[in-house]
Amino acid sequence: MKNPMNTTLNRLLLAASLAAMTLPSFAQIKVGVTISSTGPAASLGIPEKNAINLLPKEIAGNKIDYIVLDDASDTTQTVTNTRKLISEEKVDVIIGSTTTPNSLAMLNVIGEGKTAAISLASSNRIIEPMDANRAWMFKTPQTDTMMAIAIAEHMSRGGVKTMAYIGFSDALGEAFRNEVVKYAELKNIKVVATERFTRSDNSVVGQVLKIISAAPDAVVVGASGTPAALPPKTLAERGYKGRIYHNHGVASSDFLRVCGKDCNGTFLPTGPVMVAKQLSDSNPIKKAALDFSRKYEAANGAGSVAAFASYAWDAGLLLQRAIPEALKKAKPGTPEFRAALRDALENVRNLPTTNGIVNMSKTDHLGLDQRARVMVQIQNGDWKYIPE
Numbered sequence: 001m002k003n004p005m006n007t008t009l010n011r012l013l014l015a016a017s018l019a020a021m022t023l024p025s026f027a028q029i030k031v032g033v034t035i036s037s038t039g040p041a042a043s044l045g046i047p048e049k050n051a052i053n054l055l056p057k058e059i060a061g062n063k064i065d066y067i068v069l070d071d072a073s074d075t076t077q078t079v080t081n082t083r084k085l086i087s088e089e090k091v092d093v094i095i096g097s098t099t100t101p102n103s104l105a106m107l108n109v110i111g112e113g114k115t116a117a118i119s120l121a122s123s124n125r126i127i128e129p130m131d132a133n134r135a136w137m138f139k140t141p142q143t144d145t146m147m148a149i150a151i152a153e154h155m156s157r158g159g160v161k162t163m164a165y166i167g168f169s170d171a172l173g174e175a176f177r178n179e180v181v182k183y184a185e186l187k188n189i190k191v192v193a194t195e196r197f198t199r200s201d202n203s204v205v206g207q208v209l210k211i212i213s214a215a216p217d218a219v220v221v222g223a224s225g226t227p228a229a230l231p232p233k234t235l236a237e238r239g240y241k242g243r244i245y246h247n248h249g250v251a252s253s254d255f256l257r258v259c260g261k262d263c264n265g266t267f268l269p270t271g272p273v274m275v276a277k278q279l280s281d282s283n284p285i286k287k288a289a290l291d292f293s294r295k296y297e298a299a300n301g302a303g304s305v306a307a308f309a310s311y312a313w314d315a316g317l318l319l320q321r322a323i324p325e326a327l328k329k330a331k332p333g334t335p336e337f338r339a340a341l342r343d344a345l346e347n348v349r350n351l352p353t354t355n356g357i358v359n360m361s362k363t364d365h366l367g368l369d370q371r372a373r374v375m376v377q378i379q380n381g382d383w384k385y386i387p388e
Contacts, residue, residue: 114335122248
């Protein structure tokens with residue numbers, strides 16, 4: 001004779017088992033991160049790492065595991081990190097790297113591994129021209145072209161007729177120089193001198209003396225992070241009185257601290273996030289920019305917001321939009337999910353981020369328009385929005 005208690009227990013266990021089978025199955029999603037939290041680009045990488053720490057630990061009911069590696073601002077280490085994240089950690093997507101040279105070095109690896117990456121660097125070359133490897137690469141910062149156009153237009157309105165350029169002797173410096181020269185010449189601004197320096201240089205006196213001897217109306221500095229403070233400080237020491245422009249790679253409190261009074265009055269194009277409070281309430285970017293600024297400063301202190309941190313945050317916003325779509329097609333940890341996530345990123349539409357409204361496509365893996373940049377002037381150690 002069957003024990004009624006055992007029969008009831010078995011029925012309950014069966015019912016529980018069947019119920020469990022009907023519930024959605026959630027899995028862990030692995031996000032690899034390789035950024036330059038040490039080395040010459042650390043003033044960019046550290047804010048990025050701080051922002052990564054604020055990204056959601058769960059999306060669409062799935063736990064997000066962030067595996068963060070330091071590439072030490074080195075291209076070789078970046079390649080090593082990328083291979084490790086794909087081959088050993090089996091990540092579903094990668095955020096990084098911090099600089100243009102490092103991001104370019106990742107292209108072959110992510111293409112071979114068929115794993116999407118979201119770069120935090122600026123150069124157009126990271127995503128253009130589209131090919132088999134770049135089909136897996138996306139980015140959040142504004143392109144050199146967007147910022148070079150802003151500088152050229154501002155110089156032209158200010159009556160600048162001649163300019164000099166001094167920038168990093170690497171892929172970032174060369175890419176930005178090419179864009180600045182192209183658009184300056186379209187505005188009939190003549191380039192009278194071009195100089196270069198490395199991220200680790202302690203002096204640019206020789207380069208600056210050559211620039212001053214050419215007597216340009218303006219000097220454009222194509223560099224990023226705190227090393228970018230060296231040219232304007234040296235120009236100020238040598239009595240240069242013309243205009244000085246930076247690219248968007250200096251938008252951080254660290255740069256303001258290092259450059260100090262020597263950067264007072266200089267100009268740069270940057271993302272709206274750096275002057276979010278000064279934007280009109282009708283600006284569609286203001287809400288997302290202020291939301292990020294509040295969260296970042298709550299964790300890292302008042303005045304700590306940096307453009308580089310916002311690029312990492314925007315990468316998180318892209319994933320929050322794309323991951324739920326990819327989950328409809330495949331399970332995390334599979335080649336199918338990585339492909340679905342790549343496709344979902346490519347189809348992000350009308351996403352407000354801290355730097356603009358993103359509309360991706362098969363040929364545009366940035367998705368920003370001219371609303372994503374504003375001109376600012378450094379005034380008394382702060383950013384002053386210049387309405388256009």
